[in-house]
Amino acid sequence: MSKIDHVMMVVKKQILDGSYKKGDKLPSELEIMEMCGTSRSSVREAIKVLSTVGLVEIRRGLGTFVKNDLIETKNVANxxxxxxxxxxxxxxxxxxxxxxxxxxxxxxxxxxxxxxxxxxxxxxxxxxxxxxxxxxxxxxxxxxxxxxxxxxxxxxxxxxxxxxxxxxxxxxxxxxxxxxxxxxxxxxxxxxxxxxxxxxxxxxxxxxxxxxxxxxxxxxxxxx
Structure with a gap:
């Protein structure tokens, strides 16, 4: 697994387990770097991908926020x-x-x-x-x-x-x-x-x- 994939997996897992919900601000680039043991460039590329697929939103000057809550309650279907x-x-x-x-x-x-x-x-x-x-x-x-x-x-x-x-x-x-x-x-x-x-x-x-x-x-x- 590449370093970029690793960062994406970590962030996705935190959204999935409810650590960060829709509208929440994600940790800073530095905090994610320390959390994942990767470089700033890997973190930035990973966040770009997550933004492209619609999971997060990058707000200039404010940070990165969760755009979609993966554990939002859904209706049960048969x-x-x-x-x-x-x-x-x-x-x-x-x-x-x-x-x-x-x-x-x-x-x-x-x-x-x-x-x-x-x-x-x-x-x-x-x-x-x-x-x-x-x-x-x-x-x-x-x-x-x-x-x-x-x-x-x-x-x-x-x-x-x-x-x-x-x-x-x-x-x-x-x-x-x-x-x-x-x-x-x-x-x-x-x-x-x-x-x-x-x-x-x-x-x-x-x-x-x-x-x-x-x-x-x-x-x-x-x-x-």
């Missing part, structure tokens, strides 16, 4: 489990399901994948980063995101887990597509979340991977 099914479930139930299934998936990836597999996963996430240009196509971003999640299943090297993952992707893809069509910073959030997963996998840290899944799914829930 999801169809499969096409034609009469069974529905809430966002909270989906969150619980994802937390357990994705935690198990990442654990199996860590146990079974090779360094080459991890590099391939990182390349896929790099595609998402490159697609986040000035005028990104939301449906292109959505498809790259779906492909990333399907690759997670393949890297378990277990056909049963791969099928389970495909079923999970089917459950989340409708909500994910709506995210990309309606939330202009959805791609940025997905990129950062994916990178956290990759870092946990590369470090072969199962507990960190499971904690990352919890954070990623909190992001998903609060975007609904």
């Amino acid at each position: 999801f169809q489990m499969t096409e034609g099914s009469s069974r529905t479930f809430t966002n909270e139930q989906l969150l619980e399901y994802r937390k357990h299934i994705e935690g198990l998936l990442l654990e199996m990836v860590i146990l079974n994948c090779s360094d080459e597999d991890i590099n391939k996963l990182e390349q896929q996430n790099d595609q998402l980063k490159m697609a986040l240009g000035e005028n990104p196509d939301p449906l292109d971003l959505y498809q790259i995101d779906i492909d990333f999640h399907l690759e997670i299943g393949r890297l378990t090297h277990n056909p049963l887990m791969e099928q389970l993952n495909e079923n999970l992707v089917q459950l989340i893809k409708s909500g994910l597509r709506e995210d990309y069509l309606n939330i202009h910073y959805a791609g940025f959030l997905s990129y950062v979340n994916h990178q956290q997963m990759i870092d946990a996998i590369r470090n072969r840290d199962i507990e960190l991977a499971k904690q990352t899944v919890i954070e990623v799914n909190r992001t998903f829930l609060h975007r609904q």
